[in-house]
Each structure stands twice: as C-alpha cells, then as structure tokens.
C-alpha cells in the first residue's frame with residue numbers, strides 16, 4: 001500500500017483551500033471536510049429529488065435505497081458483517097451512548113455501570129441512571145476486575161462496562177481486547193466502546209465478531225469532516241437489551257393503539273426498532289460521498305493512521321526536547337505510561353501538555369491558546385470534557401477540584417492556574433488528522449519556541465531562518481550539543497518551507 005503522505009501538499013492545496021494559512025491542529029475535535037466531498041454532495045442533491053424515506057413515492061424510495069446502501073457501506077468500512085452487526089444512525093456519539101443508557105435504565109432491577117478513568121463526559125454521565133457505578137482509575141483495576149470471580153448476586157445483575165478506544169485528552173489508546181475478555185469472564189455484562197476520538201485516524205476492524213464490543217459509538221464528522229452524523233454499531237446477538245427499551249417513536253413500531261388501549265408492536269430489525277423519527281437522510285446521503293472521497297484521497301484508515309502517527313511522533317519528540325537556556329524543559333507532556341508514540345495500538349496522534357516558564361512556573365492554558373490564535377494556529381485547551389484524565393494527569397483530587405469550583409472555576413473557563421502555587425486546571429492539546437502535514441507540526445513547534453523560548457511574538461508567517469539563527473546563538477552557546485540540535489531542526493524547517501537544503505553562508 002503506497003502512502004499518500006508524499007502527495008499531501010498537493011491534496012491540501014486542492015481540497016482544503018479554505019485553510020488559507022491556518023494551521024489546524026484540532027482534528028480530535030473535528031477533522032477537515034474535503035472540497036470534493038462538498039461538491040459531490042451538492043451535485044447529488046441538486047440533481048436528485050430526495051423525499052422523506054417513509055413513503056412509496058420515487059423520491060421517498062430513492063432516500064430509503066440510499067440510506068440502506070450507506071448503512072451497508074459503513075458496516076463494510078469497519079469489516080462488520082451484516083450477519084452479526086447492525087448499524088443505527090444517531091445524531092452523534094453522545095446520542096449513541098444515550099441510546100444504550102436509555103435501554104439500560106428500563107431494566108427493572110437497575111444496572112451496574114463501570115467506566116474507565118479516561119472516559120469523555122458523555123460516557124461518565126451514564127452513571128447517573130445506574131444503581132451503582134465504579135470508575136476504574138487504572139488499566140490494572142480493569143484487568144483485575146475482568147479476571148475476578150464475582151458473587152452469584154453480582155453475576156445476576158445487569159452490567160455495562162464502557163471505555164474510550166482513545167482518550168480525547170492525551171490520545172492514549174486502550175486495549176480493544178477488553179471487550180472479548182468481558183464477554184468470556186463477566187456474566188450479564190455488556191461492553192460499550194466509545195470510538196469517537198479513536199476513529200479520527202484509527203482503524204476499527206470488527207471482523208472478529210466474537211471479541212467485538214456489544215455497542216460501538218462514533219461521530220462521522222470526526223472521521224470524514226462531514227456530515228454531522230453518528231452511529232451506534234450493535235452486535236446483533238447482544239441487541240435484545242436495546243430492543244426491549246420502552247420508548248418508541250416515529251416508524252419504530254409495526255402498530256400502535258392509543259385511544260382506549262395502550263398497546264404497540266415493535267419492529268424486529270435492530271435499527272428499525274431504534275431509529276426514532278425521520279432519519280437525517282440528507283446527511284446519510286453525504287456520508288456515502290464521504291466514504292468515497294476518503295478512499296480516493298487517503299486509501300484506508302490504516303494508511304491514515306500510519307501518516308498521522310508518524311507526524312505525532314515528531315511533534316511529541318520536538319516538544320519533549322524543547323529546553324530553555326537554563327536547561328529547563330518547556331513542555332510538560334501528559335503521555336500515559338503504557339502508551340508509546342512508536343506504537344499506534346497504544347497512542348493516537350494527539351499531544352496533551354502544558355507549558356512551563358524557565359523557573360518552572362506554569363503558563364496558563366488559555367494564554368497559550370490565545371497566543372496560538374494570534375499566530376493563525378487552531379488548537380484546543382481546557383478540561384476537554386475528560387474529567388478523569390485531567391484530574392489524574394494534573395494531580396487534582398476531588399477535594400481540590402471542589403475547592404476550585406467553589407472559588408468560581410467551571411469547565412472551559414479561563415481559570416487556568418489554581419490552588420497553592422498555581423497549578424494548571426486543564427491542558428493544551430494538539431491533534432493531527434488524515435490531512436495534517438509536517439509543515440503543521442513544524443509551525444506549531446516553532447510557535448512554541450518563538451513565543452516561549454525566545455520570548456517574542458510570532459505574528460504572521462514563520463520568520464526568516466537567518467533571523468532565527470542569529471537569535472538562537474546567545475541563548476544556547478553555553479550548551480554546544482544543543483546548538484547542533486537546534487541547527488538540525490532549523491535546517492529541517494528550512495527544507496520544509498522551501499523544498500531545498502539549507503546551505504550555510
């Protein structure tokens with residue numbers, strides 16, 4: 001499989017002209033939509049009449065046909081055989097999670113809920129309807145729980161175990177094998193895999209249906225940039241729990257009696273009994289084009305994963321090695337100890353960090369984001385909806401977090417540093433995608449270096465290399481090996497910007 005990386009600049013110019021000088025590093029938030037996709041979608045809609053899928057008219061049938069074709073194509077994209085899996089279209093990953101939660105909360109005796117520390121708030125909230133819940137603080141705790149024998153009472157309780165395939169905070173990828181292990185070892189326990197962040201660049205293969213998650217949720221805008229649509233992939237042999245939910249709406253029923261008798265009969269197919277109301281059929285039409293354009297531009301998710309992981313490794317190493325002239329590190333990076341940027345099964349293309357000053361004190365996350373914006377760089381900062389990950393890596397216990405809250409801090413605000421000594425309350429995050437380039441990485445590292453190491457503002461384009469070189473000398477002349485390292489880096493930047501090797505004059 002030939003990588004597309006060698007023609008990335010050509011792809012970027014053709015498909016993402018709207019970037020217009022922006023360095024976009026928030027692919028975990030939403031990746032970029034290619035122009036070809038938008039044209040194909042617009043062309044399809046302007047030359048065909050798509051009606052509400054519930055009628056017998058040709059316009060309605062066209063929509064129904066398209067919806068079913070796209071449903072099968074998405075299953076194929078994940079190697080999920082339709083014999084073993086069904087796909088339910090939902091608004092986004094969160095709606096998929098809520099669909100599972102809604103079904104569990106209808107269980108008469110209630111349910112137990114276990115979730116991993118790295119979970120996004122959308123998974124954490126499922127605990128609110130459970131009769132008991134546990135947040136697993138480490139992988140070891142999860143693995144001990146899976147291996148443990150439980151009491152007869154525990155075994156008879158319905159349980160749901162959920163975790164993210166990739167942390168949306170630091171990109172750590174969790175073991176996918178847990179789903180199969182839970183199925184073998186824990187009676188009456190279902191697994192919910194949150195693949196939202198993972199699928200931005202990760203490749204999910206559901207061909208081994210025995211070990212697959214019972215429920216997998218995703219948001220397509222994170223994979224393809226567009227459409228704003230999600231799905232819940234359901235393992236058919238685990239679907240009962242969902243189809244037994246009490247609510248029905250739209251076409252999910254075969255018949256309903258309402259005037260003097262409250263009776264209804266549900267549809268049988270998993271998706272038919274769960275897709276309440278009119279499907280977002282225009283978005284589903286767009287999804288078909290998104291799959292085509294993705295394949296044309298990038299090939300397969302494996303190729304995307306290899307491309308983005310290669311860039312992330314460079315970003316991580318560059319940021320990790322940035323030093324002030326007194327030798328103090330510039331970035332504190334929050335990498336999970338089980339993850340490695342050399343291994344895409346353990347680490348996705350995200351780097352989460354905070355910046356320190358030469359004396360070790362912190363720079364506020366929102367200040368870094370503001371400086372990045374001034375330099376046309378789009379990143380994410382804050383608690384990133386990942387309370388467990390942020391609390392663990394930034395070493396906040398619940399008492400400290402509550403104190404911060406009482407002192408006025410809320411998620412997403414600008415209370416960057418709190419508590420004794422001023423500790424970070426959130427992180428700075430860069431995340432890469434299918435269409436990221438080495439230039440994006442260079443620009444960001446260079447921005448950090450210019451803004452914090454050299455202390456100057458870098459507004460507009462990257463500054464001329466000659467000026468950088470002269471600025472660098474006094475700062476690093478006391479450490480000769482570092483001078484060499486910086487020279488190498490600057491030569492790389494030069495090569496990237498100009499396509500030529502730098503020749504010293």
Ligand SMILES: Cc1ncc(COP(=O)(O)O)c(C=O)c1O
Nearest residue numbers: 092093094120122168196197219
């Ligand atoms: C891991 C993870 N789970 C869930 C979500 C929620 O996705 P959505 O807002 O599309 O429902 C996100 C969004 O960033 C995420 O990264």
